[in-house]
Amino acid sequence: MNNDEEISLLSAEIALLNVELNKKYALLKKKQKQCLTKLDINRYSRQIILPEIGVEGQKKLKTASVLIIGVGGLGCPSSMYLASAGVGTIGLVDYDEVELSNLHRQLLHAQCNVGMRKVESGKLSLNRMNEDVNIVVHDVQLDGHNSLDIFKQYDVIIDASDNLVTRYIINDTCVKAGKPLVSGSAIHCDGQLTVYNYKGSVCFRCLHPKPQSPETVGNCASVGVLGPVPGVIGVLQAMETIKIIVDHPNVLHNSLLLYDGVDCEFKKIKLTNVKRNGCICTKNPEDITITMDYEEFCGSKANDKFKTLNLLKENERITVLDLNELISKKNPFLMIDVRKKVEYDMCHLPFSINIQLSDLKSKDTRSKLIEKINSFSNMTPNLITICRRGNDSQRAVDELKKYTEITDNVKWIKDVIGGLHEWSMQVDENFPIY
Amino acid sequence: MEKGLNITTEFTSGLQILFNNIKKHKVVLPETENPWTLGMLLFWIKDNILVDKDKCDLFMKGNTVRPGIIVAVNDQDWELLGDLKYCIKNNDNITFISTLHGG
Numbered sequence: 229m230n231n232d233e234e235i236s237l238l239s240a241e242i243a244l245l246n247v248e249l250n251k252k253y254a255l256l257k258k259k260q261k262q263c264l265t266k267l268d269i270n271r272y273s274r275q276i277i278l279p280e281i282g283v284e285g286q287k288k289l290k291t292a293s294v295l296i297i298g299v300g301g302l303g304c305p306s307s308m309y310l311a312s313a314g315v316g317t318i319g320l321v322d323y324d325e326v327e328l329s330n331l332h333r334q335l336l337h338a339q340c341n342v343g344m345r346k347v348e349s350g351k352l353s354l355n356r357m358n359e360d361v362n363i364v365v366h367d368v369q370l371d372g373h374n375s376l377d378i379f380k381q382y383d384v385i386i387d388a389s390d391n392l393v394t395r396y397i398i399n400d401t402c403v404k405a406g407k408p409l410v411s412g413s414a415i416h417c418d419g420q421l422t423v424y425n426y427k428g429s430v431c432f433r434c435l436h437p438k439p440q441s442p443e444t445v446g447n448c449a450s451v452g453v454l455g456p457v458p459g460v461i462g463v464l465q466a467m468e469t470i471k472i473i474v475d476h477p478n479v480l481h482n483s484l485l486l487y488d489g490v491d492c493e494f495k496k497i498k499l500t501n502v503k504r505n506g507c508i509c510t511k512n513p514e515d516i517t518i519t520m521d522y523e524e525f526c527g528s529k530a531n532d533k534f535k536t537l538n539l540l541k542e543n544e545r546i547t548v549l550d551l552n553e554l555i556s557k558k559n560p561f562l563m564i565d566v567r568k569k570v571e572y573d574m575c576h577l578p579f580s581i582n583i584q585l586s587d588l589k590s591k592d593t594r595s596k597l598i599e600k601i602n603s604f605s606n607m608t609p610n611l612i613t614i615c616r617r618g619n620d621s622q623r624a625v626d627e628l629k630k631y632t633e634i635t636d637n638v639k640w641i642k643d644v645i646g647g648l649h650e651w652s653m654q655v656d657e658n659f660p661i662y
Numbered sequence: 663m664e665k666g667l668n669i670t671t672e673f674t675s676g677l678q679i680l681f682n683n684i685k686k687h688k689v690v691l692p693e694t695e696n697p698w699t700l701g702m703l704l705f706w707i708k709d710n711i712l713v714d715k716d717k718c719d720l721f722m723k724g725n726t727v728r729p730g731i732i733v734a735v736n737d738q739d740w741e742l743l744g745d746l747k748y749c750i751k752n753n754d755n756i757t758f759i760s761t762l763h764g765g
Contacts, residue, residue, distance in 0.1 A: 301764075301765055323707055328708075331738060337670070388765050389765055391763060412765055413762040413763050413764055414762065415676070415764035416676055418675045420675065420761070436729065440729040440730025441729070445730070451676075455763060458765060484675060484732065484759070488674060496737065497757070498737060498739060499739045500739050500743075637710040
């Protein structure tokens with residue numbers, strides 16, 4: 229054998245040995261994962277000594293994988309508790325970036341991470357809390373096409389999302405993949421918690437066969453939310469997830485838990501344990517399709533972002549730049565800010581008056597408005613409505629145009645496209661955005 | 663003695679906004695020929711305690727509650743009890759819950 233031949237033979241042998249070595253490493257890692265190290269025992273001792281967890285329970289946590297959809301008000305607390313409890317793998321799904329207005333309730337995200345992808349910011353913080361936990365990021369908008377492949381990799385699914393469309397997608401995928409679903413929601417000062425599709429229990433669709441109409445669904449951006457409320461629900465989601473992983477007998481079952489933060493009241497509603505006739509969860513998993521158009525089904529989008537309406541004609545609207553010109557030319561106009569009083573108190577244009585949209589219907593309010601219009605002495609003013617982003621201001625124009633006593637006394641009634649948000653973007657960057 | 667039914671109706675998870683922001687209403691249902699059912703109660707609520715009648719569609723759709731509202735009688739889902747047909751008893755606590763989706 230010449231030298232060249234010997235080299236290639238040795239290389240081949242080494243390659244084979246390397247394959248073998250890697251297999252052994254993988255096996256070692258797997259075996260190590262199944263037992264608790266000295267550090268594990270120290271770190272998790274306070275929960276291991278509980279009869280509910282024990283050594284077996286802690287091992288189950290270590291080998292378990294949990295998927296959290298939404299790294300927001302609910303996903304932050306639930307992932308923090310699960311990572312700290314030693315859950316081996318945590319998957320995070322989110323398509324969004326960290327915003328300043330998230331920070332009061334989404335405690336995983338630090339102020340310096342505003343603008344960062346939420347999954348990346350979440351991973352950073354969670355690994356800082358517990359470097360042993362494997363954090364997997366899924367930087368995607370969940371839909372009926374990508375959900376199944378993601379869900380298959382996990383044992384328990386946590387719905388920490390913020391919209392109805394995503395809740396249906398999560399439910400249907402859990403049913404098809406046979407995964408328990410720990411569902412939480414929070415808004416204003418109220419929270420709700422349910423576990424679906426667990427040991428034969430009902431699914432989200434059994435309870436909600438028909439989607440509720442979009443105008444009855446509130447979101448945190450418009451209704452508001454107090455930070456501790458999703459905090460409470462997110463922590464409870466972590467608790468039920470731990471109970472599912474360790475196979476505890478008392479997982480919240482066929483029940484809906486309500487939390488009322490204003491009255492500090494919890495209420496547990498017993499739900500039916502009978503699956504709804506013909507519901508998706510009564511079908512064979514192979515027969516379940518999750519490719520329907522969920523946004524069309526719900527009549528809304530798979531996010532809680534603002535939706536722009538176009539109710540008025542182009543000539544019934546002005547831009548913020550038009551408004552700025554009217555101001556500089558000292559054109560006489562009366563501006564009605566139609567937002568809620570609390571929003572007006574937060575920030576408003578100095579020359580605007582506040583009449584909430586719903587109050588325009590009141591005769592009393594309108595006669596006061598007419599007084600204001602008449603106070604322009606011998607000039608006929610224009611009437612301009614404005615709101616946060618330019619939807620309610622259009623509704624206000626429609627409402628005001630119903631009353632001749634108003635239309636007869638002004639030159640025209642228009643609204644401001646994009647509202648105060650746009651004013652801040654284009655005219656006055658010091659005007660607050662919320 | 664009033665011969666009607668004494669019950670409590672409760673509106674939670676934001677639904678109270680349709681009822682003057684009052685969550686618990688102790689009400690007396692007047693005496694009727696037929697026993698009071700939940701189906702009858704819905705219309706009674708609409709006529710007697712719903713504040714803004716223009717916003718009725720945020721509470722009812724057709725002859726039942728709108729999608730997204732869960733009804734519970736003494737903390738049990740009304741579906742366990744025959745929903746609209748359930749006969750109301752004295753001292754029942756009937757809760758209307760708006761399902762939340764935010765997070």
